[in-house]
Each structure stands twice: as structure tokens, then as C-alpha cells.
Amino acid sequence: MADNKEVDHVSGVETTGHEWDGIRELNNPLPRWWLWTFYACCIWAVAYWVVMPAWPLISSHTTGMIGYSSRAQLAKTVEQAREAQSAYLTRIDAASLEEIAGDQELLDFALAGGGSAFAVNCSQCHGRGAAGYVGYPNLNDDDWIWGGDLAAIDQTIHFGIRSDHDETRLNEMPAYGRDEILTREEIDDVAEYVLSLSASGSAAAAAAAARGQEIFAEQCSACHMEDGKGDYELGAPNLTDAIWLYGGEKTAVVESITNSRAGMMPAWTGRLDETTIKQLAIYVHSLGGGE
Amino acid sequence: MVEQAVAEAPDTGVKSGHHGGVERSDAEAVNKKETRSLYQKRIKIYPKMVKGAFRRWKWVIMALTLGVYYLTPWIRWDRGANAPDQAVLIDFPGRRFYFFFIEIWPQEVYYLTGLLILAAIGLFLITSLAGRVWCGYTCPQTVWTDLFIAVEKIFQGDRAARIRLDKAPWGATKIFRKAGTQVAWVIIAICTGGAWVFYFADAPALMGDLLAFQAPPVSYITIGVLAFTTYLLGGFAREQVCTYMCPWPRIQGGLLDEESLVITYNEDRGEPRGARKKDTHPDNLGDCVACNQCVAVCPMGIDIRDGQQLECITCGLCIDACNTVMDKVGLPRNLIEYSTLANVERVRAGEKPRLRLIRPRTLVYSGLIVLVGVIMLFSLITRADLDLSILRDRNPLFVTLSDGSIRNGYTVKIINKQHRERTFRLEIEGLPGAALAVVGSGVTAEALVVGPDNLASYRVFATVPQAALQDSATDVRFRIVDREGGETTNNSVFRGPQ
Known part of the structure; x- marks a missing residue:
């Protein structure tokens, strides 16, 4: 390489020796600030390998000096959110449904919590807007089969309708035609x-x-x-x-x-905790038909 | 001054002389086009302190701009019980921007946009009239660099002394002078960063927290970052910021024309330059006595006698330097002056120089400023302190009730920009027989309460008998009425079955 060094006679700058159709590439030095930034990045990268988790191993990875983990960070964030909610959750736990509905602060919390629990657990059948479908009741209207006050809604959510729970809401309409009771x-x-x-x-x-x-x-x-x-x-x-x-x-x-018709709704007690069910009852009651 | 410079000369390598009663300098314009290479290490500039009209202006403007920057957060402004009493406050947690009597909500950020537009066009106008006065006098980079150079002078002396100090071997004096400069710079830098954070929180309270080391980490980080950049840009980068980093010197090239004021060396009068004996003015020489003072005082490291240059921030210090010399040698002032390129041509052609302030360019800029200003003022004056927004439920679009009547759900949001609690009656128009009900215990459409300087959100149901609906969509209008005066409306739609 050293032998190939030649100097461009116009600019007086050394060339790289690369030539395309007579055009030769000048070998101007890199700008100083660029060079220093590049060196700083190299140092940063090496330090990063040491400080942060960086290298994959056969069955794990290097953990880094400060033991950072995005999973742990998420767990911490969730924990912080739980902590922030805990004061409200404790109060909702202790309060009756009527007390929650009467306290604007708790009501707001329960409506938000109930809304998200509804989206996760109930919207599959009742729809995201709780407007239902054929065979799945619309929870926005003022027509209820098993009752539309807070206690009745709470009971329905707890034990379901024709569910496998012992205390389920249960009835059976005869199949008048199939069983030949009526012509x-x-x-x-x-x-x-x-x-x-x-x-x-x-x-x-x-x-x-x-x-x-x-x-x-x-x-x-x-x-x-x-x-x-x-x-x-x-x-x-x-x-x-x-x-x-x-x-x-x-x-x-x-x-x-x-x-006959026999729609089925699962029992949610045991699947959701009591506070969540309370919030769900408050939410469903608020949709517009609550009695 | 003069004597001192002469006395310094022998051992400094700075060739200063006293010739014809004029102080001379061999200062080189290090950023001269011919000498400046992109790959060259920066050559340090030692700007000489000068006295004169423009230097005085720069002191005044420095005091003014720094005063505004450091003191603004401490101005109090009474807004009543429910709002902060800081005149200028950017309240991120509360999502408000307070500026004296103006209070801006996040959705009104277009006022800030308008202000920035005004500032930009104002800059265009000033530039087309008087060139780069922004760069020369008010730009923070210029102001802080000027301040840093002044501090440097206090600790290390003027140009010649600083050059000599840099060349001198390290010793107690040099360490003291250099360290003193750095300490003073760091203190200024920290104060600069420190003043910035006061715009974002209650200044006296934050000051207490900062001193007790109990302020939020972000404030220390902000101070640290700004202190670092101030120290770096004011103490070391200096003219390189203007020459290499700032886009403005390039942009302003498009805003200037031949009628804009720029710093001009009257070449016809000055050349050929040359030194002369005291009180003699040979015919073969122009008025320039080649004392190089204009170069010695230039903070940008250029020679104004080379003509218009990108580096020139038009600070006018070379005018001061030249005028001082001209006075001394008994020649007329303003060999270097604020003039226009057109005037140089006019003088050359034997015409009278004149200033053309009214030109299509300046008229357009002024017109735009007036236009934007009037629009902003109008919208600010007519700005409502009450706002109503209606979000119609989209899922479900409507609900059929047991008795066959149709119900729609709405989220009603009321923004109350007054600093008192207000109570509103909600009405719906365009839907005869409609009944309104509000979700929540004990809340009715008759009395919706909105806290001071706050937003309240209510779920509202509107119900009508199906027979009253003519169409699957009916245009309705919601109205809120404050019993103590004030009302506003917003439109929405009531949906029903096909």
C-alpha cells in the first residue's frame, strides 16, 4: 500500500489509489469532530457490552454489570401501577355496590376498571359496545331477564346463567313443538x-x-x-x-x-376476583338500563 | 492603552507598534477565505476590546437580553386563587402556558406557532433592512460569547496580554488567571442553565428545592446539559458556531439585497492603504492607515476590508476601532460604516447615497407581519373561555328501549377557562320530546358542574319516542347555559333505526 501512495497534483492531496475512468479518489482526512464522535461511539459500544446485557450465550445471555432487564422493568411498572390502584381497590373491596355508585371518585375508578374488564372478558359475546347480538342480550337497554339492579347484575356475573356453578341462574322453557306438547x-x-x-x-x-x-x-x-x-x-x-x-x-x-331457547353465560366467580366483578357490575349498570 | 501595547511588544511576539500616534497590530484575519482550510485546526482568536458607539450598544443590548432571560421567571402575576402567580410559566404537568394575561391550553398551541411565525418574519424584515443585526447584537451565541470574552479580559487582560499569557510557561500567575477564567465561565454557564428551568416551575419554590438538593432530577439534568453547552459554545466553539453550525448565515443571504445595510469598507476611499508619518497624508495613499485595528477587534477573525463575508456577524466593532483611529489621525470617520452595496455603487457613480427602506421586499414582510398579527390578535380577543365538545357513541349507534323509544349516548365535554367553578344547564335542540339523563349519582342535565380552569366530562343519554324520529339520522344541537351568563353550542347527530 505504502508504495502506491500518490499525490494529486491539482489539489496536492494524497489519493487512495482507486481510479475509475481516470478519476482518482482523494484521500482527504476525516473531519476531526467526526473522528472523535466515532471513537466515542466505539468506547460507548464496548462499555455497553460490559454494563448492559449484550451477548447471547448458548442457553442464556450476559447480564451486564447493572443487571438491567426489560422484563424486570415491565414487572416493576406493573407493580407500580398496582400500587397506585391499591388504595382505590381496597376501598372498592370494602364498599357495597351502592356505596361505590354513590361516590363519584370510586364510581369513576370502577367505570374505568369495569370497562377494561368488560372488553377483555365480556365483549366476545356481548360486543364491544355491549349491544349484544341475536341470543346475546343488549346490556344498554332497559329490558332485563334476570333483573337489572346492581345486586341482580352482580349475581348474574358471579354465577352465570345455566353455567356449571351450583348457584347458577337456571330455568328451562319446554320445547313445545319438539316434545309434542302443542301442535x-x-x-x-x-x-x-x-x-x-x-x-x-x-x-x-x-x-x-x-x-x-x-x-x-x-x-x-x-x-x-x-x-x-x-x-x-x-x-x-x-x-x-x-x-x-x-x-x-x-x-x-x-x-x-x-x-325452546337456552342461552348460556359462564360463572365468573373464581375466574375474576371480587373487586373486578364489582367493577363489572357497576359498569354494566351504568350502560343505560340499570335499575 | 497605546503605551501598554508598545511596552508589551518586544517579548510577546505580537508586533504592535506606535506609528504616527496610532496603535498598530499585526493581527491576522485567521478566517480569511484564503487561509481558512476545512481540515485545519481552529486558530484561536483574541478579540481586542474596543470603545465606541457600537460597543456601547452591544453592552446595553447584552444587559437587556440577559436581564430578560434571567429575571423573567421571577416576575409575579396575580391570577387569583386557582392559578399560579408566575407571569411566564410553561406548566407541563398542568398542561398550561401562562404568559402574563394570556393563558394557553395545549389545543391552542397555534398561538405559539403564530408567535414563531411573527418572530421569523420579523427577523426577515429586520435582516432585509439592516442586515444581520440579529447575529451581531441579540443572538444568544453572540451575547454569551461576548460575555465570556469580557470575563476572559477581566482575568487575563486584553488581546496582547492574552496572547502573551498563552505563550508564557505555566506558573502561579498563569494558573491563577486561567483557572479564574474557567471558574467564572462555569458559574455563568450554570446560572444560564439554572435560569432555564425556572420557566417550567414556580421559580422561588424550585430555587429552594434546587439549593436543598431536593429538586426533581430532570431539573439538575437540564441545568447540567445547558451549562455544558453554554460553557462549550461560549468559551470554546465561539465563532465556529456561526460559521459552521448555524444555518442562519446561509439563509440570510437570501433575505439581503443590495439596499440592505451591511458593514462596508469604503474601498475607494481607503485604498491604497499604507502607514504614514504623523499628520501627513501623501497623495499616493488612501485613507486606510493599515493599522489592522479592524482585524484585531473582530471576534470572527476576518478582515472587513476583504469585502462581504459569510463569517461577518455585523457587530460593528470594526467601525468603532476604525473611527477611533480616524479621529486620532485627523481623517473623516466612517471609512468602515453601515452602508448598502447600492450606495457604494452610487458613490462610485458620483450620486448621493440614500437609504431605501421601502422596497417590495420590506413591504411584503411588513404586510405579512401585520396580517399574522391582526389574525392572532383577533383570535385572541374573540377567544371563548368556554368550550363544548360532543362525542356521540358509535357502538352502539342507538339503543331501543322496552317502550320502543330510541336512546343515543353522548360524551359531553365542557372546558371552563375561567378561574371559577361554573354550573351549566344542558339542552338539546332539534329533537322535540327528547329527554336528557346524565350518568352518575345525583347529576342532572340541569346542573353540570365544571371546576375552575378545568375540563369536565359527562355521559349523557338522550331519549325520544320512535314516532318523533323522521329519519335514521337527525341533526341536533347541544347547548350549555351558565345561569350566571355565558353559553355555547355544538352540533351532533341523533341516530335511529332505518
Whole structure:
């Protein structure tokens, strides 16, 4: 290399010896500040290897002098968040649902906590906005099957509906068609009557509805009550309002009477801690239909 | 001064002379175009202290700018019980910017943008009128460098003494002078960084915390970083910041024209330069006595007699130096002066020099300043101290209730910029028969409370009978009314079934 050194006669600068079509590369020195920055980076890099975790080994890695770990940092951050929440969580633990709802500070905390717990655990069936779907109740409205006050909601979340928990909310509507309790014509008549309760039946079917009323009184009123308004204790839906869990068309009502419906909700006690369930109850109650 | 310089000459290697009653210097313009190489180590500049009108201006402006910088955070401004009493405060935790009677919320950051636009165009205007006065007098780099050089002079003496000290072997005196300079620089640097953090917190309280070593680490880090940069840029980098780091010398080339004031050496009058005997002015020589004083005082290390140069920050110190000499030798002043390139040509052509302040360029800049200023002032004066925002629920879009009526959910946010608690009544218009309900215990649409200088967020349900809805989307307007005066509205939509 040393032998190849040549000096460009125009600029008086040494060249690198590289030449392309007669154009030779000058070997100007690097700017000083650049050079020093480069050296500083080298020193920094070596120090980094020593101080921080850097090198992969066969089954682990070098841990570095200060023992930094992003996993530990995350754990610490989570721990700090828990600590920050703990004061509220303790108070929520000790308070009744009504007390929480009455205390703006606790209410705000519970709504935020309940909201995120809902997104993680409940939104799969009830939807992110809790608007539900066919067969999955809309929690925003004021129609409840098992009751919509704080205690009832809390109970439902705790033990579920037709879940495997001993204290689950449980009922069973007969499958009037499948089990041949009623004939097709009778089911059709009852359906017409049920639809007429919420004024959604057709005037042409008034005669059928009148026939269905007798069958309703005989077969259905034990749970759905004489007036069709249902009962929270029995989990019997109100048939007179504008809200239909499985749809308000005649085919859907006939299907419900023929084959029965039995939606299922898991019990959350044991899966979620008590404070979380409390917050969930508060959140669901706040969605707009709480009683 | 003169005698001293002569006395120093023999043993310093600084050739200073006393010729024709004029102090002479062999100062070299180290940043002269011909001598400056990109790969060369910086040659230290020893600017000589000078007396004169421009030097006086620089002292005044230095005192003014440093005074503003150091004292502003300590000015108090009473805003009542619910707000800080610091006149200028950037409150990051509280997300507010306080500037005397103005209080800016984060979403109003466009006022700061406007202020920056004004500052930029103002700089353009000043530059097109009077050249780089920003660089020469008010730029922090110039002010602090000037301060650092003044400190240097106190400890080490003027130019000749400093050169001699640098060449002298290390001894007690040299150590004392050099160390004293550094200590003073560090103290200034720490004070500079220290003043900065007071803009971001209550100054007296932070001062106490800082001295007790109980202030937040970020304040010490900030002070440290700024102290370091001040020390480095003011003490050592100096003119290199302007020449190599700062984009402004390049930008301002596009803002100047031949009618802008720049520091000009009147070459026609001065050349050919040459030394002469006292009180004689030979015909074959111009007015320049070649004393080199203009070079000796230049903090940028250039020779103004070479013409316009990127390095020149137009501080006017060479004018002071030259005028002093001109007075002494009995020649007219202003051989070096603030003039325009056009005037140089005019004088050459035998015309009268004149100053053209009103030019298309300056008119455009002034017009822009007025325009932006008026827009800002208007928006500031008409700025509402009350704001309402309505976020409609998008999931679910609407909810059907048992009785068939339709309900929509809204998040209502009220911003109260007054320093008192306010209570509002919420109304909805455009939806006959609509009922409003607020989520939360004991809260009604009749009385929504918003704390002083605060934002309150409420969940509100609006419910109407389905029969009242004409369409799947109805335009509605929310209105909040303060019982004690003041109201505002915002529009939204009420959704229903198809």
C-alpha cells in the first residue's frame, strides 16, 4: 500500500489509489469532530457490552454489570401501577355496590376498571359496545331477564346463567313443538298472541291470537305471567316490550316456542376476583338500563 | 492603552507598534477565505476590546437580553386563587402556558406557532433592512460569547496580554488567571442553565428545592446539559458556531439585497492603504492607515476590508476601532460604516447615497407581519373561555328501549377557562320530546358542574319516542347555559333505526 501512495497534483492531496475512468479518489482526512464522535461511539459500544446485557450465550445471555432487564422493568411498572390502584381497590373491596355508585371518585375508578374488564372478558359475546347480538342480550337497554339492579347484575356475573356453578341462574322453557306438547297450529296461534302483546302482530291474525290467548294462559303464564310481562325471579322474559332477544319476527317466535331457547353465560366467580366483578357490575349498570 | 501595547511588544511576539500616534497590530484575519482550510485546526482568536458607539450598544443590548432571560421567571402575576402567580410559566404537568394575561391550553398551541411565525418574519424584515443585526447584537451565541470574552479580559487582560499569557510557561500567575477564567465561565454557564428551568416551575419554590438538593432530577439534568453547552459554545466553539453550525448565515443571504445595510469598507476611499508619518497624508495613499485595528477587534477573525463575508456577524466593532483611529489621525470617520452595496455603487457613480427602506421586499414582510398579527390578535380577543365538545357513541349507534323509544349516548365535554367553578344547564335542540339523563349519582342535565380552569366530562343519554324520529339520522344541537351568563353550542347527530 505504502508504495502506491500518490499525490494529486491539482489539489496536492494524497489519493487512495482507486481510479475509475481516470478519476482518482482523494484521500482527504476525516473531519476531526467526526473522528472523535466515532471513537466515542466505539468506547460507548464496548462499555455497553460490559454494563448492559449484550451477548447471547448458548442457553442464556450476559447480564451486564447493572443487571438491567426489560422484563424486570415491565414487572416493576406493573407493580407500580398496582400500587397506585391499591388504595382505590381496597376501598372498592370494602364498599357495597351502592356505596361505590354513590361516590363519584370510586364510581369513576370502577367505570374505568369495569370497562377494561368488560372488553377483555365480556365483549366476545356481548360486543364491544355491549349491544349484544341475536341470543346475546343488549346490556344498554332497559329490558332485563334476570333483573337489572346492581345486586341482580352482580349475581348474574358471579354465577352465570345455566353455567356449571351450583348457584347458577337456571330455568328451562319446554320445547313445545319438539316434545309434542302443542301442535303446529297451536304454536302458530300462541305466536300470534305473543306478537299481539307488543302490538307487533297483524290485525288479520286477530282470530288466531284470540285462540292463542287461551293456550298462553294454560301453558305459558306460569312463568311469563298472565299479562306476559315475565318475571325476574324465574328469568322469564317480558314478552310485551319492543325488545326481542332472538328476534321479533313470527318465525323467530315460532322457533322459540317449538324448540325452546337456552342461552348460556359462564360463572365468573373464581375466574375474576371480587373487586373486578364489582367493577363489572357497576359498569354494566351504568350502560343505560340499570335499575 | 497605546503605551501598554508598545511596552508589551518586544517579548510577546505580537508586533504592535506606535506609528504616527496610532496603535498598530499585526493581527491576522485567521478566517480569511484564503487561509481558512476545512481540515485545519481552529486558530484561536483574541478579540481586542474596543470603545465606541457600537460597543456601547452591544453592552446595553447584552444587559437587556440577559436581564430578560434571567429575571423573567421571577416576575409575579396575580391570577387569583386557582392559578399560579408566575407571569411566564410553561406548566407541563398542568398542561398550561401562562404568559402574563394570556393563558394557553395545549389545543391552542397555534398561538405559539403564530408567535414563531411573527418572530421569523420579523427577523426577515429586520435582516432585509439592516442586515444581520440579529447575529451581531441579540443572538444568544453572540451575547454569551461576548460575555465570556469580557470575563476572559477581566482575568487575563486584553488581546496582547492574552496572547502573551498563552505563550508564557505555566506558573502561579498563569494558573491563577486561567483557572479564574474557567471558574467564572462555569458559574455563568450554570446560572444560564439554572435560569432555564425556572420557566417550567414556580421559580422561588424550585430555587429552594434546587439549593436543598431536593429538586426533581430532570431539573439538575437540564441545568447540567445547558451549562455544558453554554460553557462549550461560549468559551470554546465561539465563532465556529456561526460559521459552521448555524444555518442562519446561509439563509440570510437570501433575505439581503443590495439596499440592505451591511458593514462596508469604503474601498475607494481607503485604498491604497499604507502607514504614514504623523499628520501627513501623501497623495499616493488612501485613507486606510493599515493599522489592522479592524482585524484585531473582530471576534470572527476576518478582515472587513476583504469585502462581504459569510463569517461577518455585523457587530460593528470594526467601525468603532476604525473611527477611533480616524479621529486620532485627523481623517473623516466612517471609512468602515453601515452602508448598502447600492450606495457604494452610487458613490462610485458620483450620486448621493440614500437609504431605501421601502422596497417590495420590506413591504411584503411588513404586510405579512401585520396580517399574522391582526389574525392572532383577533383570535385572541374573540377567544371563548368556554368550550363544548360532543362525542356521540358509535357502538352502539342507538339503543331501543322496552317502550320502543330510541336512546343515543353522548360524551359531553365542557372546558371552563375561567378561574371559577361554573354550573351549566344542558339542552338539546332539534329533537322535540327528547329527554336528557346524565350518568352518575345525583347529576342532572340541569346542573353540570365544571371546576375552575378545568375540563369536565359527562355521559349523557338522550331519549325520544320512535314516532318523533323522521329519519335514521337527525341533526341536533347541544347547548350549555351558565345561569350566571355565558353559553355555547355544538352540533351532533341523533341516530335511529332505518
